[in-house]
Amino acid sequence: MDATASAALVLAVMxxxxxxxxxxxxxxxxxxxxxxxxxxxxGGAGLPAxxxxxxxxxxxxxxxxxxxxxxxxxxxxxSGGAAFVVRAILRRFHRRKSPLFVLLAVLLLIPGAxxxxxxxxxxxxxxxxxxxxxxxxxxRPRVAAIIFLIAGLSAAAPPVSLWAMLTAAGVNMPxxxxxxxxxxxxxxxxxxxxxxxxxxxxxxxxxxALEELPQAPPKMTWLxxxxxxxxxxxxxxxxxxxxxxxxxxxxxxxxxAAALAAFLLSPVKIAFLRTSRExxxxxxxxxxxLTCAGILVQIMALTGVxxxxxxxxxxxxxxxxxxxxxxxxxxxxxxxMWGAAPVLGVPLVLLFNTIGLDPVVALAGMSVIWPLGxxxxxxxxIGRLTTATVGVKEPxxxxxxxxxxxxxxxxxxxxxxxxxxxxxxxxxxF
Amino acid sequence: xxxxxYYALTAFVAVLLVRNFxxxxxWQEEVLYVIVLLPFVLRxxxxx
Amino acid sequence: MSPMPTxxxxxxxxxxxxxxxxxxxxxxxxxxxxxxxxxxxxxPGVTAVKKLSDYFGPLEGTANDVNVxxxxxxxxxxxxxxxxxxxxxxxxxxxxxxxxAENASxxxxxxxxxxxxxxxxxxxxxxxGAYPPDYTIVxxxxxxxxxxxxxxxxxxxxWPDPEVYVHYPSRQELAYIDIRNLNRTFPGRPGxxxxxxxxxxxxxxIRKERVDVVIDLHEAELQYPVIxxxxxxxxxxxxxxxxxxxxxxxxxxxxxxxxxxxALRGLSHREIGDNSDxxxxxxxxxQPFLDATRGxxxxxxxxxxxxxxxxxxxxxxxxxxxxDDAGWPIDVRVGRHTSTILQILEIxxxxxxxxxxxxxxxxxxxxxxxxxxxxxxxxxxxxDPAKIVYE
Numbered sequence: 001m002d003a004t005a006s007a008a009l010v011l012a013v014m015x016x017x018x019x020x021x022x023x024x025x026x027x028x029x030x031x032x033x034x035x036x037x038x039x040x041x042x043g044g045a046g047l048p049a050x051x052x053x054x055x056x057x058x059x060x061x062x063x064x065x066x067x068x069x070x071x072x073x074x075x076x077x078x079s080g081g082a083a084f085v086v087r088a089i090l091r092r093f094h095r096r097k098s099p100l101f102v103l104l105a106v107l108l109l110i111p112g113a114x115x116x117x118x119x120x121x122x123x124x125x126x127x128x129x130x131x132x133x134x135x136x137x138x139x140r141p142r143v144a145a146i147i148f149l150i151a152g153l154s155a156a157a158p159p160v161s162l163w164a165m166l167t168a169a170g171v172n173m174p175x176x177x178x179x180x181x182x183x184x185x186x187x188x189x190x191x192x193x194x195x196x197x198x199x200x201x202x203x204x205x206x207x208x209a210l211e212e213l214p215q216a217p218p219k220m221t222w223l224x225x226x227x228x229x230x231x232x233x234x235x236x237x238x239x240x241x242x243x244x245x246x247x248x249x250x251x252x253x254x255x256x257a258a259a260l261a262a263f264l265l266s267p268v269k270i271a272f273l274r275t276s277r278e279x280x281x282x283x284x285x286x287x288x289x290l291t292c293a294g295i296l297v298q299i300m301a302l303t304g305v306x307x308x309x310x311x312x313x314x315x316x317x318x319x320x321x322x323x324x325x326x327x328x329x330x331x332x333x334x335x336x337m338w339g340a341a342p343v344l345g346v347p348l349v350l351l352f353n354t355i356g357l358d359p360v361v362a363l364a365g366m367s368v369i370w371p372l373g374x375x376x377x378x379x380x381x382i383g384r385l386t387t388a389t390v391g392v393k394e395p396x397x398x399x400x401x402x403x404x405x406x407x408x409x410x411x412x413x414x415x416x417x418x419x420x421x422x423x424x425x426x427x428x429x430f
Numbered sequence: 431x432x433x434x435x436y437y438a439l440t441a442f443v444a445v446l447l448v449r450n451f452x453x454x455x456x457w458q459e460e461v462l463y464v465i466v467l468l469p470f471v472l473r474x475x476x477x478x
Numbered sequence: 479m480s481p482m483p484t485x486x487x488x489x490x491x492x493x494x495x496x497x498x499x500x501x502x503x504x505x506x507x508x509x510x511x512x513x514x515x516x517x518x519x520x521x522p523g524v525t526a527v528k529k530l531s532d533y534f535g536p537l538e539g540t541a542n543d544v545n546v547x548x549x550x551x552x553x554x555x556x557x558x559x560x561x562x563x564x565x566x567x568x569x570x571x572x573x574x575x576x577x578x579a580e581n582a583s584x585x586x587x588x589x590x591x592x593x594x595x596x597x598x599x600x601x602x603x604x605x606x607g608a609y610p611p612d613y614t615i616v617x618x619x620x621x622x623x624x625x626x627x628x629x630x631x632x633x634x635x636x637w638p639d640p641e642v643y644v645h646y647p648s649r650q651e652l653a654y655i656d657i658r659n660l661n662r663t664f665p666g667r668p669g670x671x672x673x674x675x676x677x678x679x680x681x682x683x684i685r686k687e688r689v690d691v692v693i694d695l696h697e698a699e700l701q702y703p704v705i706x707x708x709x710x711x712x713x714x715x716x717x718x719x720x721x722x723x724x725x726x727x728x729x730x731x732x733x734x735x736x737x738x739x740x741a742l743r744g745l746s747h748r749e750i751g752d753n754s755d756x757x758x759x760x761x762x763x764x765q766p767f768l769d770a771t772r773g774x775x776x777x778x779x780x781x782x783x784x785x786x787x788x789x790x791x792x793x794x795x796x797x798x799x800x801x802d803d804a805g806w807p808i809d810v811r812v813g814r815h816t817s818t819i820l821q822i823l824e825i826x827x828x829x830x831x832x833x834x835x836x837x838x839x840x841x842x843x844x845x846x847x848x849x850x851x852x853x854x855x856x857x858x859x860x861x862d863p864a865k866i867v868y869e
Binding site for chain 3 (some may be wrong): 002003004008043049050051052053054055057058061115118126146159160162165166168170171172174175176195239240243244248249250251252253254294296299300301302303304307308310311314315339342344346347350351353354408
Binding site (some may be wrong): 025027029033053054056057058063064068247248249250252253256259276277279280281284287288291292295350 | 431432435436440443446447449450453458459460461463464465466468469472473478
């Protein structure tokens with residue numbers, strides 16, 4: 001049997017195992033694991049303990065970021081800080097929709113832009129922004145769509161865009177010239193998203209809102225709320241401004257420092273251990289997905305399925321590649337997450353380079369599209385994180401439906417950036 | 431020094447994972463906890 | 479007794495035990511490949527085996543305090559450094575270095591060989607990459623097994639990563655993970671991470687030993703534009719061009735030349751040339767195992783370089799090096815490296831008689847292909863145990 005047939009067979013077994021597991025009411029995470037194990041067996045690798053555990057390690061650092069960032073936000077919520085901020089924003093902006101929308105979009109863009117992770121945006125800002133938007137009579141699934149889409153754009157936004165960085169590293173291109181090609185679409189599309197999805201928003205009924213919202217503890221002050229965030233951003237900026245004298249802390253430790261600040265400055269007593277345990281349990285579906293997706297990626301590489309997908313994609317006619325970027329990139333993201341950058345990003349950028357496109361602008365365009373995949377199964381990692389953070393009770397499909405129009409705009413903008421990358425290359429100045 | 435803090439953080443999360451594993455009532459959650467726990471344990475043991 | 483139902487307790491014990499078994503099996507495999515001993519039987523030319531910490535003390539006791547094989551000729555001359563294992567996942571470079579360490583003799587000048595420049599990276603395999611833990615080169619007396627390794631230092635030796643890596647001293651921002659990539663951390667930083675310290679230590683060796691030419695051995699995926707070529711710092715442009723011409727006309731294989739780009743920071747061909755008196759060159763051989771489109775990932779692919787999917791990519795015009803069903807066997811890749819090094823040595827020594835380095839005993843391209851890499855690896859069992867060194 002040739003390589004294509006055998007890899008296709010393994011892929012078919014993996015898909016069948018995934019579907020069978022879902023039919024048997026097995027969770028998404030364990031279904032991914034089942035697909036991986038079935039793939040290993042079908043590929044003749046038996047039960048490869050080394051590869052399973054090595055795959056489980058793939059997103060270990062991201063798991064640590066998730067846990068520490070969520071712990072920070074949960075401690076802030078417990079301290080009453082979140083309620084305090086939401087009340088203040090509502091008081092100040094309840095009648096002025098446009099400035100409020102711009103403020104919220106910027107608030108959502110910052111954490112992801114600095115860290116490269118849309119999940120950080122959702123975890124840090126998602127809850128608060130959701131509360132504000134809900135009081136403007138925007139339905140919850142639509143609120144979640146706004147937060148998810150801007151969080152995705154924040155991840156693609158400069159200075160840190162992991163898809164662009166990982167792909168650039170894979171083709172030995174310096175991560176230079178990406179700032180404007182990433183910033184312009186991310187800011188414009190974020191504003192479009194919030195204004196399109198929030199067009200039916202009504203002014204906040206301030207009295208009703210303030211009555212319904214949880215009271216902030218009387219001793220809560222701006223300083224107590226702002227200090228943990230300040231600590232976090234100071235640590236990020238210090239690392240960037242003094243990279244050679246400031247120790248390398250890494251995001252998890254920065255979030256733990258912020259968490260510690262939130263805990264110490266809380267005007268009310270917080271059960272730290274209980275909050276920590278609840279945080280981990282709240283995150284189980286997400287960190288479970290990351291771990292099992294890592295295993296799946298490893299088994300796909302082991303059995304040649306990864307290569308089959310990559311070679312099939314890059315040998316499509318170029319027009320077909322252009323027209324299906326909106327599908328290929330999100331789907332690869334949904335299965336591989338950042339692993340999509342080395343698997344598909346690298347061959348695609350080299351393909352675009354060979355046909356005379358500007359690789360920087362093309363990669364920036366792709367980076368804008370990629371995060372859309374975080375809402376679609378099998379992993380749907382940030383989509384699920386967002387609906388959980390926002391507290392969406394409606395079916396997941398509702399959330400997807402609300403996001404469709406701006407998502408289509410984002411995909412179209414990214415595709416046009418790829419197609420017309422040569423004409424846009426004036427953007428690659430720094 | 432920073433590295434030591436990372437091992438401490440890893441151990442802390444590992445303990446949380448184990449405690450939650452013990453409290454679970456559904457087998458699927460138990461399996462998932464064990465899978466998620468694996469990298470934590472191997473990192474603490476400095477095996478990977 | 480706890481009030482928990484026994485069935486549930488039993489179930490938990492079974493699940494935990496299965497997890498423990500999985501973890502133990504994998505953990506054992508990780509431990510074995512991290513600690514797999516790689517013997518070196520120093521050849522007739524090796525006059526001393528130093529440590530990298532001899533040039534930069536703080537490396538002592540770390541994973542990257544690697545061996546530096548010194549081959550000093552009777553006649554004085556110049557000095558060459560052959561750097562292997564900057565990326566251990568590119569095995570042809572390390573194997574070519576092994577052939578030099580176990581076979582070369584030097585009559586004039588000094589030759590320094592580092593087999594595992596980033597030793598830490600040689601003790602892990604790529605997360606999500608499904609690399610085999612090791613590979614074996616067949617020899618007339620059996621075989622030698624080597625650690626597979628990765629492109630990046632092990633997190634067990636360097637943790638955590640920053641959220642973005644700022645290169646020293648250029649301040650260029652690179653992907654966070656490349657702070658563990660030795661070929662992105664040159665010229666290194668004495669107070670930096672292990673990988674940055676390693677880069678600094680290598681620069682210290684180059685400066686203290688007055689090295690004239692540094693040759694860094696690599697392999698590249700065929701979809702990568704810089705392949706089958708010498709990447710040369712501007713100081714080495716003529717040397718590289720002459721070498722390429724000689725190899726392409728008489729050496730038996732085509733070899734290109736590329737100028738080291740000024741915008742790409744942290745790479746050996748750029749930073750070593752910029753930060754020392756040495757000429758810096760980097761050699762790339764083709765390795766289909768690294769291609770993103772590769773099929774089944776296993777030892778066979780690593781050693782034969784045969785892959786249907788990569789061939790398909792070639793037929794679509796997506797590759798920068800040709801490939802057919804013959805693949806790119808390890809002996810071809812190793813032979814390209816040994817021949818290129820020998821050619822550079824010859825041209826340099828003709829042009830710089832006062833700083834010449836004359837070496838022999840090393841097989842060229844056609845000899846490596848004919849006899850196989852294994853023919854030039856010494857039998858550890860019959861070697862003097864007192865002389866064996868481990869990587």
